[in-house]
Amino acid sequence: MNWELVFGQIKWTSFVFAGMIENPSLSEAIASGAGSLAVLGAIATVILLTVKGWWVPLWRDWLTSVDHKRVGIMYIVVALIMFARAVIEAALMRAQQLSAYDGGGFLSADHFGQLFSTHGTIMIFFVAMPFITGLMNYVMPLQIGARDVSFPLLNAISLMLTVAGAMLVMVSLVVGRFSTGGWSAYPPFTGIEFSPDEGVDYWIWAVSLGSIGSTLTGLNFAVTIYKKRCPGMSLFRMPLFTWTTLCTSILMIFAMAPLTAATIMLALDRYAGFHFFTNGDGGNMMNYANLFWLFGHPEVYILILPAFGVWSEVVATYSSKRIYGYTSLVYATMCIAVLSFAVWLHHFFTMGQSANVNAIFGIATMIIGVPTGVKVYDWLLTMVGGRIRLSTAMLFHINFLLTFILGGMTGVLLANPGVDFQVHNTLFLVAHFHNMIIPGVLFGMFAAVQFWFPKAFGFRLHEGLGRASFWCFAPGFLLAFFPLYWLGMMGATRRTFEWSNPDYLPWLALAMLGAALILAGFAFMTAQFIVSVRRREELAAPLGDPWDGRALEWSIPSPPPAWNFAVLPQVTARDAFYEAKKDGTAYRSPAGYEDIEVPRNTATAPLIGLFACAWAFGLVWHIWWLAILSFVLIWAVVIARSFATDTEETVPAATVRAANEAFLAAVRAAPGVTRDQEMTAANRGRAIPESLEGGAGALAAGAAMEVTR
Amino acid sequence: MSLSERLHPGINLAGTDPESHEAAEEVLFGFWIFLMSDLVLFAVLFATYAAMSVQGIAEGPRPAEVFDLTAAFLETLLLLLSSCAFGFAMLEMKYRENRRGVLGWLLVTGLLGAGFVGMELHDYYVMITAHGAPPQASGFLSAYYLLTGTHALHVSSGLVWMAVMAVQVAALGMNPAVKLRLMRLALFWHMLDVVWIGIFTFVYLYGVVS
Ligand code: HEM
Ligand SMILES: [Cu+2]
Numbered sequence: 001m002n003w004e005l006v007f008g009q010i011k012w013t014s015f016v017f018a019g020m021i022e023n024p025s026l027s028e029a030i031a032s033g034a035g036s037l038a039v040l041g042a043i044a045t046v047i048l049l050t051v052k053g054w055w056v057p058l059w060r061d062w063l064t065s066v067d068h069k070r071v072g073i074m075y076i077v078v079a080l081i082m083f084a085r086a087v088i089e090a091a092l093m094r095a096q097q098l099s100a101y102d103g104g105g106f107l108s109a110d111h112f113g114q115l116f117s118t119h120g121t122i123m124i125f126f127v128a129m130p131f132i133t134g135l136m137n138y139v140m141p142l143q144i145g146a147r148d149v150s151f152p153l154l155n156a157i158s159l160m161l162t163v164a165g166a167m168l169v170m171v172s173l174v175v176g177r178f179s180t181g182g183w184s185a186y187p188p189f190t191g192i193e194f195s196p197d198e199g200v201d202y203w204i205w206a207v208s209l210g211s212i213g214s215t216l217t218g219l220n221f222a223v224t225i226y227k228k229r230c231p232g233m234s235l236f237r238m239p240l241f242t243w244t245t246l247c248t249s250i251l252m253i254f255a256m257a258p259l260t261a262a263t264i265m266l267a268l269d270r271y272a273g274f275h276f277f278t279n280g281d282g283g284n285m286m287n288y289a290n291l292f293w294l295f296g297h298p299e300v301y302i303l304i305l306p307a308f309g310v311w312s313e314v315v316a317t318y319s320s321k322r323i324y325g326y327t328s329l330v331y332a333t334m335c336i337a338v339l340s341f342a343v344w345l346h347h348f349f350t351m352g353q354s355a356n357v358n359a360i361f362g363i364a365t366m367i368i369g370v371p372t373g374v375k376v377y378d379w380l381l382t383m384v385g386g387r388i389r390l391s392t393a394m395l396f397h398i399n400f401l402l403t404f405i406l407g408g409m410t411g412v413l414l415a416n417p418g419v420d421f422q423v424h425n426t427l428f429l430v431a432h433f434h435n436m437i438i439p440g441v442l443f444g445m446f447a448a449v450q451f452w453f454p455k456a457f458g459f460r461l462h463e464g465l466g467r468a469s470f471w472c473f474a475p476g477f478l479l480a481f482f483p484l485y486w487l488g489m490m491g492a493t494r495r496t497f498e499w500s501n502p503d504y505l506p507w508l509a510l511a512m513l514g515a516a517l518i519l520a521g522f523a524f525m526t527a528q529f530i531v532s533v534r535r536r537e538e539l540a541a542p543l544g545d546p547w548d549g550r551a552l553e554w555s556i557p558s559p560p561p562a563w564n565f566a567v568l569p570q571v572t573a574r575d576a577f578y579e580a581k582k583d584g585t586a587y588r589s590p591a592g593y594e595d596i597e598v599p600r601n602t603a604t605a606p607l608i609g610l611f612a613c614a615w616a617f618g619l620v621w622h623i624w625w626l627a628i629l630s631f632v633l634i635w636a637v638v639i640a641r642s643f644a645t646d647t648e649e650t651v652p653a654a655t656v657r658a659a660n661e662a663f664l665a666a667v668r669a670a671p672g673v674t675r676d677q678e679m680t681a682a683n684r685g686r687a688i689p690e691s692l693e694g695g696a697g698a699l700a701a702g703a704a705m706e707v708t709r
Numbered sequence: 710m711s712l713s714e715r716l717h718p719g720i721n722l723a724g725t726d727p728e729s730h731e732a733a734e735e736v737l738f739g740f741w742i743f744l745m746s747d748l749v750l751f752a753v754l755f756a757t758y759a760a761m762s763v764q765g766i767a768e769g770p771r772p773a774e775v776f777d778l779t780a781a782f783l784e785t786l787l788l789l790l791s792s793c794a795f796g797f798a799m800l801e802m803k804y805r806e807n808r809r810g811v812l813g814w815l816l817v818t819g820l821l822g823a824g825f826v827g828m829e830l831h832d833y834y835v836m837i838t839a840h841g842a843p844p845q846a847s848g849f850l851s852a853y854y855l856l857t858g859t860h861a862l863h864v865s866s867g868l869v870w871m872a873v874m875a876v877q878v879a880a881l882g883m884n885p886a887v888k889l890r891l892m893r894l895a896l897f898w899h900m901l902d903v904v905w906i907g908i909f910t911f912v913y914l915y916g917v918v919s
Contacts, residue, residue: 150739219742223739227734227738256746257753258753264855275850280767282847287761645881
């Protein structure tokens with residue numbers, strides 16, 4: 001019997017535990033521990049689902065759902081789970097670097113290499129991307145007054161492809177090892193000659209699955225925004241988050257293709273002896289650098305633009321003001337999106353192109369600072385004269401403004417090729433991009449969770465614990481990354497697992513402290529979820545508008561019904577819902593109701609995700625029968641699905657009427673809450689608009705409520 | 710704007726109701742965007758080929774030594790004719806709703822497309838055996854095989870799709886969903902034609918001339 005035909009290159013020594021048995025060390029013990037954690041986590045989940053009897057609801061209500069709201073929530077759950085892993089890896093790296101002075105340390109070089117590779121890969125592709133995608137999924141259709149995205153099933157398939165990629169990275173904890181080539185996987189190091197094992201293959205297929213999912217998402221959302229806006233919502237009446245979603249989607253459509261090309265070429269080099277990026281035989285590694293960063297630079301804007309959208313919504317709402325400079329924010333977004341394709345070369349200033357080319361790309365890079373600066377001023381001016389409430393989301397926003405500017409300035413420094421020659425590949429760079437990505441993207445997503453959570457689940461998050469997490473995250477971030485600027489300037493290189501310079505130690509210690517604080521922030525955030533779920537009765541805000549919101553998503557119940565809007569709204573202005581509240585036209589009963597078609601749940605997407613994961617696993621381990629079989633199965637599912645005819649079900653008008661009239665009656669009966677009562681149990685989600693509060697305002701509010709009766 | 714002004718090219722539903730038209734709008738627009746992202750992929754492959762065909766020759770053969778222009782020209786003809794045949798299939802669909810007509814023309818399209826793929830495989834065979842020019846020989850050849858191979862793979866999946874559509878036309882009849890899929894397949898097929906014209910011009914003609 002030829003076992004290789006069955007198991008490919010998997011041997012018993014491929015399992016992480018074998019390393020521990022064969023040559024025990026602390027490094028191996030940690031690897032085995034992580035592997036056991038993955039296995040135990042999976043077992044614990046299975047047991048929990050079985051004991052609680054949750055298999056059926058999980059399958060029926062979630063995994064097979066094509067509702068954009070559920071898909072969005074699942075994306076964010078994936079992001080949070082992967083975040084937990086990647087942040088622990090980050091702390092581990094910090095601990096290693098701190099203890100690694102003069103040959104100390106507890107990790108092997110190889111293990112450290114896997115850590116920064118999985119950390120970077122996971123954070124970018126399986127934390128940040130799913131987080132923004134999930135958020136866009138949840139919020140955008142509600143903001144444009146749509147019932148769903150244009151292609152709901154495609155949406156679910158994108159999710160499941162991303163999940164398949166994430167699963168693959170998790171599997172690499174147990175079977176085999178991951179790449180040591182970093183998140184950018186530069187050849188020739190990642191070529192077959194220098195990385196002959198399966199690590200790079202894990203990277204290739206995980207990233208490919210994620211990027212196919214993202215391309216499909218971009219396409220889906222762009223079409224949704226162009227075609228599914230409710231009557232009256234012209235482009236320049238769209239909420240800013242929707243605007244950033246549109247630009248992000250367009251970036252996804254264009255930027256993921258170069259990555260796919262790069263991963264395919266790398267795979268062909270590795271599997272079939274092609275010569276795209278090899279040393280010699282006409283291969284050219286620079287082509288990889290070009291392709292990768294042709295994706296990689298737009299990618300950072302794919303991540304930051306949705307966060308910019310979040311900041312715009314958050315600052316306007318918690319300042320109780322119209323956003324300042326709406327039009328300039330829109331144009332700034334477009335400028336950034338276009339420029340993001342013009343600067344990729346700043347990622348390899350030092351790799352031998354001419355000084356003129358470097359100068360041009362350096363200048364192009366600095367120009368992006370201009371529209372970004374416009375945005376920062378708009379956000380600041382929105383706060384001027386506003387009635388600011390320092391909620392958790394708003395705290396994150398203010399922290400973002402302060403620290404993002406510092407990160408931006410170090411970016412302008414790096415855009416100067418002369419400076420870049422000095423600090424590239426040092427911890428200065430690591431400090432810079434974390435400085436952009438953590439206060440910008442990650443905290444942006446945290447703020448978004450605080451902001452839209454009550455919309456998604458019908459109850460607010462516990463505010464005290466939210467602030468506690470903020471007060472760990474914000475200083476934690478400063479401590480963890482600002483020392484790295486110093487370290488970088490002292491010459492500490494990135495991706496280094498041990499040191500010999502004692503001057504580094506105090507700064508590394510500070511950074512370690514920061515990482516610990518960040519972990520504490522995450523613990524508080526987890527606690528916030530748990531406590532909020534426990535106290536969901538007193539935090540309930542089912543009436544849908546707890547923050548005196550401005551866009552359409554706040555005009556419907558929380559959580560929204562499957563069909564989102566009982567009747568598609570008609571919009572006449574920006575800040576559509578806020579205007580309606582002000583002039584008393586909000587919460588009116590519509591003239592009539594109609595039947596609504598909603599797509600039926602289907603097993604198509606989870607099946608495709610499962611087979612895609614099996615396909616990738618087969619490829620990683622050269623288990624050809626598995627790869628071929630699952631590839632065939634993927635397409636069999638697609639083709640079988642194309643024969644299905646009964647894919648939609650009808651919600652009768654009577655059902656819609658009953659639900660909507662009950663909601664409207666509850667809103668009208670509820671006492672409105674003022675901004676001062678926002679964080680109290682009185683806030684059931686019926687906000688009195690700020691402009692109608694107090695004195696004459698209260699009278700007007702009364703009158704407005706009268707009208708709505 | 711009236712509906713007809715907003716319609717995207719490629720909507721061949723003739724005199725159906727406005728609602729199907731509106732639904733078709735969204736689906737076809739989405740497909741156009743998909744094609745766009747696919748074109749970005751091809752653009753990247755073209756760019757790679759452009760660099761590799763000059764700098765990636767190494768010790769291997771040069772473009773002019775391995776390309777057979779006659780074969781490439783015949784392939785071009787096959788593909789153009791197949792697009793033409795698909796056009797007739799769509800006309801049958803639009804004006805006659807004629808299953809047999811659609812199936813007949815799909816068959817012609819499929820045969821021409823299969824002929825194209827067959828010829829290309831034969832080209833590869835000749836290159837590898839007679840010219841000693843497999844993809845492993847040099848960066849240039851790697852890029853050549855990837856570019857043309859990706860195109861051939863697209864054509865092949867178009868053929869599979871066509872077979873599925875033939876079954877659907879026969880089994881489900883000319884219902885709106887089937888029509889919409891046929892329209893998308895048509896767009897896909899024509900796009901592959903356009904890409905091939907690029908390959909023919911840039912890879913073969915230009916390659917042999919220089
Ligand atoms: C939350 C706390 C975080 C900490 C403490 C942390 C820490 C680290 C450390 C220690 C490294 C390795 C630096 C080196 O190689 O010398 C690193 C690399 C990296 N991190 Fe983070 N990180 C955090 C969050 C994030 C986030 C949110 C992202 C992106 C969304 C991210 C993306 C990356 C990337 C792309 C790399 C480069 C990996 C490579 O070199 O290939 N990190 N981080
Ligand atoms: Cu960049």
